[in-house]
Amino acid sequence: MHSDDGFFGENIAAGYDESSADMFAPDVVGPAVDLLAELAADGPALEFGVGTGRIALPLARRGVPVHGIDLSRAMVARLRAKPGGDTVGVTIGDFATTRVPGTFAVSYLVFNTINNLTTQDAQVDCFRNASAHLRPGGCFVVEVGVPELRLLPPGQTAVPFHIGPAQWAFDIYDTASQAMSSNYVTIVDGRAEHRSIPFRYVWPAELDLMARLAGLRLRDRWEGWTRTPFTGESRRHVSVWEKPGD
Structure with a gap:
């Protein structure tokens, strides 16, 4: 494993898509891309933890300009090797702190990736980083499980x-x-x-406080990408925080 790749080096990247095959199913990817494309509207999107492009590539095919940040060169190499892989710009770095040029209509973190940041400080930094990249009225979207x-x-x-x-x-x-x-x-x-x-689990209410620290406010929270209502029995959530407009 390349030390700079963290826990997602070559030995993980080589079989990542196969080991996560159920997450690549059209009925899983489609609703996520639909929601993100709606939030992006005519603007660009920024993915934290872009990985092998499970969401970024189909979102780009929908006409949304997508840029990604990821620490793992091995995962990004898989993205680049896929059809359309050259349409997604990628910056190698820690998505909690790495800045890229421009402002975005939507930034997003999917599939529990917020938990890859293993301290509360890093998760707070991630929200601040997302907010700094958003244009006024832009949204930060996180998909993550509820701690079991x-x-x-x-x-x-x-x-x-x-x-x-x-x-x-x-x-x-x-x-x-x-x-x-x-x-x-x-x-x-x-x-x-x-x-x-290693991960750090985080509660929905804790994420809301992180968002407030970053100048964001909760707009929506659902059980999943199809906008099923979030309840006390939900095992995951898709949350949308908005950056106030001018």
Whole structure:
């Protein structure tokens, strides 16, 4: 793994699209692109954590100019190799602090990527960075899961989310610090391989405070991209914060 790529180096990038195949399904990508294209209208979009272009490429095909920021050169190389990969501008860097020229109609973070920032300070910086890139009236969109602490009985710290014949996956939570990690045990040629990726889980109300610190205000919150109402039973949310106009 290239050290500058963080936890998404060549060994992860090589199989990322295949391992996340369900997230590339048209019924998953389509509603996200529809909403983002609507929010962008006639303006450009900025994706934090653009990765292999799961959302950026179809959004660009809709006529929305898209620029991405990502720390992983290996992931971006996969984006570049895809049809239309040269239409998405990419800046290599930490999306919590990296600035790019211009202002945008919409900036967005999808698929729990806000949790890749493993401190509250970094997540606050991310909101400030998003706000600094937005034109007045622009929106910052985040898709992220609701922390599943209700699944933890007293004394338990792990929640399994995949059990298969050759792979087991589980999240480990530290409720005192909001640190968590996703852990994968995979059987390869009869031997077990372990991979762990650190995250920081964050609550919807906490995100709203981060937005306020960045001069943004909550406009909408739904359970998903199809705008199903968000409730106490929702396991994820798509939230839209707006930068006040002039």
